[in-house]
Amino acid sequence: MALQILRLRQINNGVFVKLNKATLPLLRIVEPYVAWGYPNLKTVHDLIYKRGFAKVNHRRLPITDNNIIEEALGKHDIICMEDLVHEIYNVGPNFKAASNFLWPFKLNNPTGGWTKKTNHFVEGGDxxxxxxxxNKLLRKMI
Structure with a gap:
């Protein structure tokens, strides 16, 4: 249930989530099943440009031009890819709208595979x- 709330319905899916009092307990519940962290600007940029798809009318559309973004998020002053990257990275006031506009990222298995799926990252796991x-993990998965 918590994975569905976070929009993680398939293996190797990725989403942007604002870390706050509401989402931290959800992350604690799903912690044995997900890897999470704080991506840098380059990672956010690469994810959106290489793996980004828009959710328009409940359909998954490739982001081929800025018109798709402007139609869906223009009222939030997000009119192009760079505005979208900026809003996500800086967790701006329209983060929720921008994050929900993006379809969950479908990522590959990391190059070289998972090291220890059953252990926590602190214990040398995943x-x-x-x-x-x-960022290092996402580079292997994009």
């Missing part, structure tokens, strides 16, 4: 809070 190390 799941849990990776903080800044999430």
């Amino acid at each position: 799941f849990g809070n990776r903080e800044d190390q999430i």
Whole structure:
């Protein structure tokens, strides 16, 4: 149930989530099943440009031009890809609208595979809070 609330319905899916009092308990519940952390600007940029799809009328559409973004998010002053990247990275006031506009990212298995799926990241495994190390994992998955 918590995975569905976070829009994580398939293996190797990825979403942007604002870390606050409401989402932290959800992340604690799903922690044995997900890797999470704080992506840098380059990672956010690469994810949106390489793996980004828009959710328009409950359909998954490739973001081929800025018109798709402007039609859906123009009222939030997000009119192009760079505005979308900026809003997501800086967790701006329209983060929720921008994040919900993006279809959950479908990522590959990391190059070289998972190391220890059953152990927490702190114990040398894969799941849990990776903080800044999430960037290294996402590079292998994009």
